[in-house]
Amino acid sequence: MKKEADSKELPNTAAFQDEFTRSLLDSPEEVEDGHYLFESETGGYSMLWPKNAVTDGPPFYQRTKDSFEKIKFYERSEKENYRYSFSTTYSTYGESVIDSTLGILSDSLGYNGEYEKIETDKTRIYFAKSEEPLKHSTAYFFFGYVASKESQRGLEYIYTSQCIDKSKTNCNIDVEKEEEKALHYMKTVKFNTDE
Template sequence: MVKPKIRLLFFLVIILLLAGCQMNRNENEPVVKKHSEKKEEELPKTRAFQNAFTRGFIASTDEVENGYYAFTSKTGHYTMLFPEDGSISKQSYSNEESKTESFLAGIKNKGLPNASLSVSYNANTSNTAKGLQYSLKFLKSQADMKEPFHQKKTNDSVIYWSTFTIDQDAYGYGAYIHPSTGKGGIEMIYSVKCDSAAKCVFDKEVKNQASRIFSSIRFDHK
């Protein structure tokens, strides 16, 4: 198993690498236009669409809400909001028979620290009391979390989230999200690099972005 500090430092490297790569909105439009039918020069000049691998997860060039596109998992089991300034590392992506999926995304935020988002989905995860206990314990070990989890419920999912810091290098939010009923769940770790000249300070807008992404998960276990 990868040690928590090594894993988080790896996230920071990805932040720097993806944030340096590549650098319009159609709001309130009910008609979805397939971006595959558009010429490359017609695509939005956002990191999500300028990265060929990332745009393979996004069905429409229309934003669902300001700054976010609708992301559809290749498993077909969940959707989420994806930042327009984000791009997914192709090398980090894995999908095993649509039962598990994982990837790492770098987010080059405007006016906020660059961030990384780790996503890991497992269709077979048990959400019984014992299964949930195991999932939260595993998440805590992955991000070296020391704070208790908070619970939040949406229309069709339950979110357990907490904060973490790693020395003075990074801080962020980790979450385990599962459907209100049934199996399956997603582990998410959202992290940002601390300002090297100052102590790690949790930014309210960073928290808002992490929370918005966590809360946007919608499961579809047909």
């Protein structure tokens, strides 16, 4: 945790029991049910962090001063047979190079469709989804680029949802609910404005 706390008082959640993940989070107080607030040390943005999601150090976490930050984090439960993966990349290009940004994102996921444009008060989200059959399950990808309307800041966001083993009876991925969840994560990204 950025602000030191007595480890005995830490919540019994994967995020706070993992030393590296804990170092990224400000507070063990949930800001929304099941979620902590991740406030980037770039000073550029904040986003929700699921309480049972963890990340490892480099290469899963990379930061270059205040202009770039990439985090891969995941939540997994063998018992409940699911794996959620998150990949976020913060940059200070905003919408200035949106076509190439979306092109690179599409290429990385083998996607060749259109993006839906979703407006919030302070952001513009370019959103798309796809699925990929895997050997033991199907991976559902919900991805996009969240651009600030007030600055040249943006966050590429990829959320993947899948069962670990689809042959098990408890493979309960509700694609519509997962899409809602992904959009909620993107809509709650907040960018700081330059002062």
